[in-house]
Amino acid sequence: QKEVEQDPGPLSVPEGAIVSLNCTYSNSAFQYFMWYRQYSRKGPELLMYTYSSGNKEDGRFTAQVDKSSKYISLFIRDSQPSDSATYLCAMSVGTGGFKTIFGAGTRLFVKA
Amino acid sequence: AAGVIQSPRHLIKEKRETATLKCYPIPRHDTVYWYQQGPGQDPQFLISFYEKMQSDKGSIPDRFSAQQFSDYHSELNMSSLELGDSALYFCASSSTQSESSYNEQFFGPGTRLTVL
Numbered sequence: 001q002k003e004v005e006q007d008p009g010p011l012s013v014p015e016g017a018i019v020s021l022n023c024t025y026s027n028s029a030f031q032y033f034m035w036y037r038q039y040s041r042k043g044p045e046l047l048m049y050t051y052s053s054g055n056k057e058d059g060r061f062t063a064q065v066d067k068s069s070k071y072i073s074l075f076i077r078d079s080q081p082s083d084s085a086t087y088l089c090a091m092s093v094g095t096g097g098f099k100t101i102f103g104a105g106t107r108l109f110v111k112a
Numbered sequence: 113a114a115g116v117i118q119s120p121r122h123l124i125k126e127k128r129e130t131a132t133l134k135c136y137p138i139p140r141h142d143t144v145y146w147y148q149q150g151p152g153q154d155p156q157f158l159i160s161f162y163e164k165m166q167s168d169k170g171s172i173p174d175r176f177s178a179q180q181f182s183d184y185h186s187e188l189n190m191s192s193l194e195l196g197d198s199a200l201y202f203c204a205s206s207s208t209q210s211e212s213s214y215n216e217q218f219f220g221p222g223t224r225l226t227v228l
Contacts, residue, residue, distance in 0.1 A: 101157070
């Protein structure tokens with residue numbers, strides 16, 4: 001079983017829809033939770049970064065972490081065609097550990 | 113703002129040859145990470161360096177080695193290349209100035225290695 005599980009999709013939604021992306025994990029030592037967006041043939045781009053449990057909002061993006069359930073989510077409001085990309089969750093234990101574990105990535109298509 | 117620079121962007125090698133990939137981190141970033149991403153797969157952590165010392169190691173084959181130099185750039189050396197080594201190789205950098213910045217990795221554009 002992988003440390004981080006993420007449904008690879010693809011997920012197809014109409015423009016303006018609310019998108020929900022999720023990851024589950026097994027390592028309770030993870031404390032830092034990141035969401036990256038990756039366009040085809042490009043490097044991952046950090047979107048959101050959350051420490052421990054809670055919510056974080058940045059524009060149309062909201063990240064949620066539920067450590068008790070080992071479950072994290074990324075919500076995209078008012079989705080746009082330009083949001084079409086692969087979204088990767090990533091986690092690390094933080095202090096003393098540089099290793100970051102990525103999920104498989106969910107391919108998102110937002111149709112105009 | 114300056115980003116992570118990787119060179120070359122594309123590399124074609126034959127089996128059993130050697131390849132060297134270079135990474136130039138964002139200025140003042142002291143930590144460099146290497147990842148391998150196969151087609152349709154998530155990035156797999158290979159190795160990281162902090163202040164020129166290896167800080168963590170992932171699923172890096174023994175045929176691969178890496179180092180970070182005094183100017184903080186890093187090189188990934190890959191020998192006895194195999195067909196399965198064909199992938200995108202990403203370098204990322206971060207700063208350990210704070211607990212938060214240390215976990216914010218900025219990725220380069222990647223080097224696409226094709227082994228024939």
